[in-house]
Amino acid sequence: MVTKLLKMKLLLTTIGLFIVLAAFGQAKPETVLPFTIEKNVIYVYCKVNETDSLKFLFDTGADGSVINLSAKVKPDLQINGKSLNRGSNGTNEVDESNGNTINIGEITRTAVSFTLIDFQTDAFDGIMGTDLMKGNIFEIDYNTNEIRFFKQDDPDISYLRYDKMKLHLVDNYPAVESKLLIDGKEYKGIYGLDSGADNLLTIAAPYAKRQKLEGKMRNIGSATSIGSDGSEAVAPVVLCPVINFSGKHLYNIPILLSQSTEG
Template sequence: MSAIKKLPVLVVFFCFQVTIAQTKLTIPFKLTDYNNLSIKAILNNTDTVQLMFHTAANAVTLTEDAVKKLKSIHFTDNTDSIKSWGGQSNSSRLSKSNTLQIGDMIWKEIPIWENVNSGQFTDGKFGIDLFKGKVIEIDFDKSVMVIYNAKPRKMKKYQKIKLFEEDDELFIEAACKTNAGVFTNKFLLHSGYAGALLFDDQFAKESRINESLIVIGEKKLSDSYGNVLISKQVILPGFSIEGLHLSEVPAGFFEGALGRQKISVLGGDILKRFNIIIDAKREFIYLKPNSLMSAGYRKM
């Protein structure tokens, strides 16, 4: 699982260059076996890398293994205070000013951080923050992301769902059906998580997940900095997002009063089942079931 992390705030002014006449830009991606979106990128007009598009990330990062192979990345600073999902404090090196190209889009003066892990088969990650003020479409049927200046007409055919933005992260509200009843909770949109659902400790306790559902196994989760936790795995009878229903959904939780997992996560194994549009103001997400809706869930 990739890190849900907060990087130190930098005062960065970067340029975003596209052809002015273009109203939309298309970025091809590959959906990996780990439910991650892998996208080709070029760094400093020199190095070609595969970056994971991460809906819960707020910076561009590269893994330590990837950095060893690159010619154009130079680190000038470091910090020991980065918080991640699996650890309260982590060290990371910083390369302060880089050029990043994805498709026809070019960003200048981009800071890049180094960490340990990314999605399998990728060299690092980037987040939604690169497309500030833009509409983002993720079409899993066509394996493309499309970046718009204005809302596309096709949004009318999608289910409109309210987004909740907290600390620059995007959440939606969903209903979970267990043998003890139906419980509503907020879930972080987390395309870096290969699984379907991961419950926060408080929700798992209040909804009596451990009592009402049979634990079918355990799963090792690792964040971007190599911190590891073991989660319990169950099968959720039902999961609903504004009338969009899924059944027999794998879900994870941590047993005991850990207090570490403070947010619930909606991962790539659910996100890939919908073509997605996120509005420019990050107020609403639009979902439409796609050809992967009935696909089997990834084995835990």
Template sequence: MNRIFLLFSFAAFSQSQYRLVEGVKSDKIRFQLVSNVIVIPVNVNGIELKFLLDTGVNKPIIFNFLKDSDSLKILNAKKIKLKGLGDSEYVEAIRSGHNTFTIGNAINKDQAFFTIYDSNLNFGPKLGLPIDGIIGYDLFKDFIVEVNYSSQYIRLFDPFKYKYKRCAKCDVVNMSLFRNKPYIQGKVEQDSKELPVKLLIDSGSSDALWLFENREKGLRINASFFNDFLGAGLSGSVYGKRSKIKKFSIGKFYFDNPKVAYPDSVIVKTLTSRHDRDGSIGGEVLKRFNCIIDYQNAKITLKKNSLYKLPFSYNKSGLQVENDGVRLVKEIDVNSSGGSISVIDDNTVKVKAVVGPNKYVIKPSYAIKIIREGSPGDLAGLKVNDVIIYINGRSTHDMTLKELVSCFYKKAGTKLEIKVLRYGFERVFNFELKSPIE
């Protein structure tokens, strides 16, 4: 998943604050859980946007500057350069101060943020829905935040009025904050040895675990692994190796054979240059708990939810698919006659032709963007930029990206027939799903 990692401090900004409107003791805000990450509604200077809720980011960032520039007011702007996680150079951004952010019934009238006007930096296609920005520390520092992954809502509490309830099934785990980012102690088991690890709590990552190879600490990549694309950061793509470890534990909870990703050495050097960090816990682990995150008292309360026992599964096709815009699809309209053209709504144009009535509907288009070398999809002959139009006889036009990608996570041996468009011609490919790690 798309990870944003900023390499500098934001101490120059004033200490702004979120407050619940008068008379509101707590506020419940629904979110969408997409690829293990949380998407919440945020109003910025009167404009409704969608933000990732990311414990690993400091100041808010707005991505789709070009899309919103006509309506979004950028106040007190100053051009700067940012360096983030990835294999590219700095990106240009605008630093803006004294903005009004509204999240549910929580308001901050002095919020600073960064906006990036590089149209190539767009995380929406990877998630299958528009993503306008990302927010983290500024919200968490002002509230005790309940994150209910199973029911998909967050609840904001005034930290001075919040009272913890007794919970026999919960575990309270201490956190530490460094540069406004939360860290937690966990344990991993490798080669029959239990090793302590300091991990970033990273709700903005869709992965389960990241570990940084460190032979002095005993953290090393297992013999069974495969090379893969790990995600997209502010400064480009991140690559590394994927594997599994025997066991991971946090507090009194543990997981057998969880997935783990090892980013390449250049990324690791960047992430560990200023503090003793061994990796991160991402959304695929966090979603298995309902959490109470308390930055002011530096602790997180964990309680298992209905997602706790979900298996840790890999993409067995080797195909990374993204939303690639839209296509105009012709459908028969049995209720119309004659010849005319009319606009029904923003997504539908109805065409009544002389030869018979047709309805042209705008549908999402999904294209292959990355193919893992030697994977079933690669060996079958699929290519980057192939547009997938059918899977096992089902049209992808009526599927979400999540539904499409879920086909790649079915059990090994499942047969897939994929019809694609390549240079305007339809082609059909068949293969069986195979786990990249035996």
């Protein structure tokens, strides 16, 4: 089972290695990136090729980065490939641009590939996926609205006071173990860490149906999600009595039982 996990107050992660919750102490970040929060998701500003101040969704749930074809301002890109865009509404072929440069604060990435997708909104210019986060440990601080990028091998980072969790990669999707507690029974699963999701904690359809979760929790409504191609999907929202995450208990949490079979 892979689900989307609600964001926490302070998140620090190395893609492919681990997650910890704490402060860094004496380690000096490679760059500090201010961010804004709109509709529960994180946006940062970056430079692509010669175009500066592009608004990117910071998305730990995306393994590739994207340029939005509906954006008012778009960088100068060469379309030189094709790729498959896989989402909750299915898979489709889209254009791709390779060999680009992106500046993320003081960090420069070269030979960057962007998938080109029309999100049918000009609210943002692109998506920063985990392909641009690898090689760094980064700390998302919701108190100061800053993302601090540290070099992965920084010797000044101490992990002694940190809560540490094993990080799973499911098709390059970062996830951690957690449990739902319903009527005294535990339902263990792998929960995705998706900073690009603005919805509720979402349970994947195959797991929800196999465990008959909809009938075991109180239905409190429904929610509509929109795919990258504009298609809509409606799913029930139920109230989970207890979620056990990293030894902590969260009570009466609304969760969405996905009806999608892909993504």
